[in-house]
Amino acid sequence: MFQKILVATLSILFFAFVVCIGYDKNEKNMVQNEEFLSQAVKFHGHLGPYMILGLRAGLYANQVLEKDPMQTEAIIETLPQPPQSCFVDGVQFATGCTMGKRNIxxxxxxxxxxxxxxxxxxxxxxxxxxxxEEINSLPPDDEEAWENLAKDLYQREIEKIFKISK
Known part of the structure; x- marks a missing residue:
């Protein structure tokens, strides 16, 4: 039990560091930051395309709206179960919007x-x-294919992933 509490506490402290100190306003710089990706994967539990898509969306929102985890609100519309709901974890990690603050x-x-x-x-x-369609074409049990697509999506231009409306 103590170990779980310690791990949770350390994860929260690292998350606070990333949100408050270790953040670069340029979305492209953050995408190239391997430590940021590594910590996002630890936060979520695995590397998958929907978490990566949420991370990318959150980083782009930070750049456009100027990151402020207290003033920013996020509304995610998708299926409310994995793998689609994994998108929410990526957005939470990138933006600092959280269920606890009720701004996501x-x-x-x-x-x-x-x-x-x-x-x-x-x-x-x-x-x-x-x-x-690209995600849906993946074999459900091929973890390597899912991770490879996630890595690829992490590097793609944001405009090739999302339709953007400001």
Missing amino acids: SLIEGEGLKASFKKNDKILILTLKQEII
């Missing part, structure tokens, strides 16, 4: 759409259909 919510919907709001600025990212 998950609404059941088709496809995947993330809406970010800070003050009077709004950013909407809708996952492109070809990305959904």
